[in-house]
Amino acid sequence: MSQDIGYIRVSTVEQNTARQLEGIALDKVYTDKCSGKDRNRPQLQIMLEHLRTGDTVHVHDISRMARNVGDLLELVESFKAKGVALKFYKENMTFTPDTNDAMQDLMLTMLGGIYQFERSMMLERQREGIAIAKKEGKYKGRPQSVDRSRIAELLRDGMSIRKIAGQLKISPSTVQAAKKEIASRHS
Incomplete structure (x- = not known):
């Protein structure tokens, strides 16, 4: 039984x-609250x-699915290869496994490029x-x-980096970075 699945990011x-x-009737929704700069998104992977x-x-719009053209085109192709349709509402575009529309593919590439450019400009x-x-x-x-100051105090008391990390519930690399910062201020 086929499903209507929403992807929100x-x-x-x-x-x-x-x-x-x-207002769209969906059987299941996957929501990511993270950047779309790459495909490393937990809910996208599960979906x-x-x-x-x-x-x-x-999907609401192309930029919700991907913020770079390569990922966007790969995702669309992977959906089609699986026999899955993909619908973008804002751009009014639908990609289905059984259709190849050169003009629509061109528009997808151009719009994906615009979103990628927009992200680059924002950064x-x-x-x-x-x-x-x-x-x-x-x-x-x-x-x-x-x-x-607490890290400095514990270091002066002779406590090891690992013990400080454990006591303050931080990583040893954070303690090392703080130690380096403290040393540079005193030199």
């Missing part, structure tokens, strides 16, 4: 998924494993903004989640 945990695929011939995957603007903010002394990076 947002970039962050805080983002709302409600507007995607609203790919569970797809069966005759299923239809519903470039972000890097530029951070560089300017750093230069102006306004960007300090992410707040420290580890108490450097």
Whole structure:
């Protein structure tokens, strides 16, 4: 029995998924709350494993499925090879196993390229903004989640890196990085 399956992706945990695929009757929905920069997304992988011939995957728009052309084209081809249809609502495009439409394939490639370009531009603007903010002394990076003074205190007491990591419930590499940072401040 074929199923209508929804795939929803947002970039962050805080983002709302409600507007995607609203009002569409679906048998199952897979939702990822992570970047679409690559195919390494838990729910996407689970969905790919569970797809069966005759299923239809519903996606709000192309950028929700993939943010780079290579991954997008590979995913569409893998759906078709499995006998699965894929429907993008925003672009009003449907890909089925039994049809090959050169114009639709061209549009998919072009739109995928636009989304990839859009992501690259966003990241470039972000890097530029951070560089300017750093230069102006306004960007300090992410707040420290580890108490450097506590690590320094435990190191002075002669505790090993592994024991400090265990006591503070952090990784040994975090303790080593903090140790290096502390040493550089005192030299």
